[in-house]
Amino acid sequence: MTTKSGCGDPQHLRGIGMSHRRLENGLTSSPAVMFGEALRFAREQAGLKQEDLAKLLHCHRTVITRYEGGKRPMDRDTVEKADELLAMGGLLVRLWERVDWHADVEHPDWFQKYVELEExxxxxxxxxxxxxxxxxxxxxxAYEIFRLGDARNNPQWLSERVAARLSRQDRFLTDDGPSMIVILHESAIRTVIGGPGVMARQMEHLLSVGERTNVVIQVAPFASRARKLPSTSVILLEMADGKEWVYSESLYRGHFSDAPTVVQESRRDFDLVRGAVLSMDDSHALIAEAMEDYRYAERRAERGVVAEEQLQRRQRGRVHRGSPRIPSRRRPRA
Incomplete structure (x- = not known):
């Protein structure tokens, strides 16, 4: 199965491993996974399938799967209802109370967890x-981003990663897709990936995507007057049940939190930054200007290559193999 890949930095190219978090064949140090295993055991002892418990708790089967895998925390009301339905006598509630559900998630499969939430x-x-x-x-x-981190130069690996990344966009790039508000710092637009030709096409893509009714793209210029700019990229995910997650990255891992104080602070920072960025029209104009600049640079680069090739052909024509170079005689004028 192809792993859906990350946001674009080389650290997203790492392999995904979950064996240390599962109990099927060994131990785990994760309290969340232990709680999920207890929930699974209780469900099976009650003779229920995941679909059955999902109906009783008014949720989808995949939500139960993530509860039992320790990948998604349950709220207290849901735990209490599950404890009653499964006749656990309060044991599930006591276990749930012992888990630090607000702890940051830092493990090798961190980006897979993000993708699951994003879905x-x-x-x-x-x-x-x-x-x-x-x-x-x-x-x-996307191809150039992954190529930067592909020391093996494996075409199949690159193709799979690019296809996985583009497939994540499908549910967002539709008219009835989830809302997506993106603030791009100007550094994201000015940092050249793959050369001016690739950047020109990326700017064109941004302009096209920005026309969708569910997508807002705004630019925070280098000279932004925002009182406080977060020091790293941040993503806030709003779930159907009203829960929110904050996701950010350090060099080799991702960080998740649904702690109310963290979510509130991140939402406030985002709103403050958005209040100091360019308007949608001005952002569109800046991206369009960058696109034209990249197209101009691409044409200049192409002309430079052609001129260099022409110069090399002229030089080759003037070199006599195996003999010294002899200046050509000038023809007498008529």
């Missing part, structure tokens, strides 16, 4: 530095 999100807000966010990347740009 259920009804709203996404993004503040992005240095790179275009994965949900807004065109095919050429």
């Amino acid at each position: 259920e999100a009804v709203g996404v807000r993004v503040l992005q530095y240095m790179r275009i966010n994965g949900l807004l990347q065109c095919e050429e740009y």
